Amino acid sequence: MYNHLQRLNAVFTFALTVAFTLAFTVAYTSLWIPNSAQADVTLKAIKVRKGASVYDGYDPQARRAHYASLAFDIEADVASLFHWNAKQVFMMIVAEYTTPTNSVNKVVLWDSIIQSPEDAQFHLKKYRNKYLFRDYDEVFGATEANLTVYWDVTPYIGFLNMDRYAKTSQPILFPRHQPGVNSYSL
Amino acid sequence: MEILQTIRSFSIRQMLLQTLNFMMVLSTAFMFWKGLGLYHNTESPIVVVLSGSMEPAFYKNDILFLANPKTPIDIGEIVVFKVEGKEIPIVHRVLRVHTDAETGSQRFLTKGDNNKVDDRGLYNPGQLWVDRKDVVGRVRGYVSYIGMITIVLNENPQIKYAVLGLMGLMILLSKE
Numbered sequence: 577m578y579n580h581l582q583r584l585n586a587v588f589t590f591a592l593t594v595a596f597t598l599a600f601t602v603a604y605t606s607l608w609i610p611n612s613a614q615a616d617v618t619l620k621a622i623k624v625r626k627g628a629s630v631y632d633g634y635d636p637q638a639r640r641a642h643y644a645s646l647a648f649d650i651e652a653d654v655a656s657l658f659h660w661n662a663k664q665v666f667m668m669i670v671a672e673y674t675t676p677t678n679s680v681n682k683v684v685l686w687d688s689i690i691q692s693p694e695d696a697q698f699h700l701k702k703y704r705n706k707y708l709f710r711d712y713d714e715v716f717g718a719t720e721a722n723l724t725v726y727w728d729v730t731p732y733i734g735f736l737n738m739d740r741y742a743k744t745s746q747p748i749l750f751p752r753h754q755p756g757v758n759s760y761s762l
Numbered sequence: 763m764e765i766l767q768t769i770r771s772f773s774i775r776q777m778l779l780q781t782l783n784f785m786m787v788l789s790t791a792f793m794f795w796k797g798l799g800l801y802h803n804t805e806s807p808i809v810v811v812l813s814g815s816m817e818p819a820f821y822k823n824d825i826l827f828l829a830n831p832k833t834p835i836d837i838g839e840i841v842v843f844k845v846e847g848k849e850i851p852i853v854h855r856v857l858r859v860h861t862d863a864e865t866g867s868q869r870f871l872t873k874g875d876n877n878k879v880d881d882r883g884l885y886n887p888g889q890l891w892v893d894r895k896d897v898v899g900r901v902r903g904y905v906s907y908i909g910m911i912t913i914v915l916n917e918n919p920q921i922k923y924a925v926l927g928l929m930g931l932m933i934l935l936s937k938e
Contacts, residue, residue, distance in 0.1 A: 635890065663818070664818055664819055678860040678861055679861050679866070683837075683859075684857045689819075727838075731904060733905055733906065
């Protein structure tokens with residue numbers, strides 16, 4: 577009645593259907609899993625200096641631009657973000673500020689890839705920014721900013737950018753620019 | 763020569779019907795692709811990851827679903843962008859965003875999670891930023907491994923044509 581090819585076809589089709597149904601279920605149900613986490617960042621020190629010693633081969637303004645060095649404490653526990661469909665959590669500390677040139681500036685200062693809930697606790701003291709921090713303009717056009725912790729969950733399968741939350745924004749002050757001075761702090 | 767006999771047993775009318783059927787399958791797939799792209803405002807709604815620069819989030823052979831809504835792109839989002847004059851788009855994470863106060867247009871600096879440095883070395887000489895118009899899509903969905911099929915097919919054209927030919931034959935020769 578049925579030949580081998582037809583039987584094989586039926587088995588293959590059924591297997592595919594089951595796999596896709598399972599994948600869809602996992603993807604959609606993980607949208608409803610509630611998630612929240614604790615993350616606090618406290619600024620300890622900030623200093624701005626002219627980048628005379630900075631080497632950045634791609635940035636022609638590097639030697640004239642002003643760079644901010646920050647030291648901050650990170651107290652975070654994002655283990656609760658790991659549910660059955662969470663492969664990794666990408667955590668960032670972002671400086672957000674407004675200047676006359678740019679209405680929105682968001683710059684990542686530090687980031688971390690977290691792959692398991694065991695590695696999701698942070699008690700870091702006086703950590704420095706991982707990436708060079710300079711404004712779009714040569715000199716920082718802002719005197720205040722916000723330090724915000726962001727995270728981005730990558731699933732095993734399914735939707736991205738659905739549970740990105742900015743938490744615990746902390747306002748900070750930038751040292752005011754003093755012309756002719758190469759290094760200034762608060 | 764069973765196949766030839768099967769073909770000979772078809773009337774012209776049946777033959778044309780089968781061909782039409784085959785075309786339907788092809789055009790349905792094509793319209794699904796284009797419709798998805800139109801809905802999500804992107805020229806390529808599904809892309810395959812070709813390199814390991816976003817590991818451990820994305821590995822080679824994973825597939826990504828893209829959408830490109832006009833809303834502002836946020837920091838930490840993973841975007842697919844093209845560098846002018848270069849064919850292959852890049853999938854990387856947004857490390858810096860600056861929104862022009864006058865025009866409201868965004869500029870980005872990107873970086874691969876698995877790379878030590880940001881992407882300025884991948885941009886054109888003298889280019890410091892990725893513009894909003896260079897962004898082809900924003901990653902919205904993720905499925906691992908499936909892209910392997912397209913990579914194998916693209917790297918071995920013989921297999922691609924064999925599979926296509928086989929599919930065509932099966933559809934042409936199947937009787938309802």
